[in-house]
Amino acid sequence: MRQPATIKDVAQKAGCGVATVSRVLNKTGPASAEMRDRVLAAVNELDFQFSEVGRSLQSNTTRTIGCVVPSIANPVYADAVQGAQDVFLPAGYQTLLICTNYDAEIETQAIRTLIAKHVDGLVLTVSDPETSEALAFIESRQVPHCLLFNMAPTNHTSWSVHDQAAAGRVADAFAENNHERTGFLALKFLSSDRARQRYNGFVEGCARNGMHKPALLEIDESNEDLTDLLGAFLRDNPGITGIFASNDFLALAAIRSARELSLDVPGDLSIVGFDGIGFGSMVMPSLATIVTDPRMLGGGAGETVLSMINGTAAPQTPSPDQTFHFRAGGSLVPLVAESKDDGKVAAFPPSSNPTRKMSKSNRRDQNET
Amino acid sequence: MRQPATIKDVAQKAGCGVATVSRVLNKTGPASAEMRDRVLAAVNELDFQFSEVGRSLQSNTTRTIGCVVPSIANPVYADAVQGAQDVFLPAGYQTLLICTNYDAEIETQAIRTLIAKHVDGLVLTVSDPETSEALAFIESRQVPHCLLFNMAPTNHTSWSVHDQAAAGRVADAFAENNHERTGFLALKFLSSDRARQRYNGFVEGCARNGMHKPALLEIDESNEDLTDLLGAFLRDNPGITGIFASNDFLALAAIRSARELSLDVPGDLSIVGFDGIGFGSMVMPSLATIVTDPRMLGGGAGETVLSMINGTAAPQTPSPDQTFHFRAGGSLVPLVAESKDDGKVAAFPPSSNPTRKMSKSNRRDQNET
């Protein structure tokens, strides 16, 4: 039993042809009761199991779906993958997972291999859907697929948070709390169209609310020292009272860094995140953020691919404003006017927030250190 | 080009035999320069790519590894999977991911299918390695494999945190801080040998330190209301001053629940977690916990499987005490003696801990509600 038994072994042991074995085991054709028993006995004795690879060659199907995301160390993608596989597994499909680590080269290469392996479908987050080589290749091969967390180019369907609208909502939130000067904090701004969408939406939202254009603080590597960068950023852009971080991790890191800079959050600086990871509501202050549902999105993308495979009706993608909602939190508070030492007079007493108080003074005396 | 081109199409277009095409493309045999050019031209024209399934059938190899974990919604497993795939991908292997959702039935079924699909190896976390049907099957089929986060039965290798030693270390930490009565909080105690290992280690550690045997609080479903359960638990087990949660999620949830019960953490109740997720150090108070490195473990398990496939020397698994370390945090503080009103006389002045004091009075007046 070094080599696993094949259908031929079973046929031989049962004293019949391979066709009969196939018919019995697949229940795809007539067989006498006695024959059935003999085959089943042989199967048991040999511990036989069909080889899916022989089967795939013949049937042109693998019951396998490719799933491509940047990284599952990020819980947003991890949840989405989980959601997708929770759909696939009960449907009889297994999932080939690729984490590209935000590398377009790996993305292209891995997807070619997935297609060579003849996956029946693909769920994927690409770095840039407009230029993605991999995506073009998928189309040319006509593999059923669905995007995830990407803006869908024409002829594609995508399950995604409407980043731009969500970021606009964040601008509204800042406006509602009387913030005027804000910053946008992003990691890997260039390799992620998500971050860019959020930035654009935020800029637009700020403009719509009559706020200043947000300053951009971009980090390239996650191991750069955020505290130093943040300090320099606030020094270079005086007057900033709020920061929108392009994800919750960054937001929490920013809170920590702000504290290291002896800034009070939210007293001196309000911070809003994006994604709505569960921890956000466990920290003090709780994190104001955009809440999303990655699991639902992953599941939806999975259903879409299955429907393409089966030729059934595709599930409806959620409307933009169903893909997120704003969650208020202690990290974003109304800005209260006080003696503002940058010359701008805080003349208007905010009617909507009678309890508004000011942060401890002497914030950000940047030349002290 | 509905159906992708096969090697035969290439051969025909290049005017040669399929064997020549195979040799040219795989660089596995001689070919004239002119022939090479013709073949390459045909490949380009047809956008040909080998079918891995045909190849697999012939070569008895799939360049695919199965990876089985309970759920990647849990960042511990997500990180481990990421670590494994970071090893596999550069080595030319892709990863078939299965999340069993802690269901032994799914586990067995999925692993059978993985083997039918002829994966070249397996990295897996099973629910119980001693009784796992799937594991037995893997052995009978002699598939290279490595356990992850499981205690290794004989003849298996496993990359895992030494749960028992780590839990013992937690008991030491409580002892160092003069706690005597503790509780152990676990989710899915029955379906996870990890939780049981930790419980055993904790019980043993408490005994070693002369503490009371910890009380067990077990939650079955993650959606049960922890606050109610915790309240009842503390009422039923008076005198508890510290809780060891079997993972950081639970620990953070417990902190929140304690607050809802108007208990101060750590003032009234110290809490220690397990896993060392990044967030633990971002919350206030920071979470005392056992820090582990799931990514390293996943990577190690991956390397082990690769070494089995290639017949090279297996990497050395870390020694038990290299698999974790204790991280102090604000959620665990020394217990201070004070007027204790539960009748127990604090008569014996503990020689080893002269500074021992009691907790603030009237905590948990259990009949008040």
Place this chain on the structure above:
DNA sequence: CCTCTCGATGGAAACGTTTCCATGCCTTCT
């Protein structure tokens, strides 16, 4: 009693590769 039909069964082709082996030719050595 003969034919027709139908159930049971086996042989063989096909799926897309790789690889063994045979063939033919050209070079090179004796």
Place this chain on the structure above:
DNA sequence: AGAAGGCATGGAAACGTTTCCATCGAGAGG
């Protein structure tokens, strides 16, 4: 000049399935 060897190439088997088609026997209907 003849033999030997090496290179370039193609045919075909093999991998493990499914499925089409043919065969065979038996029961039914005329």
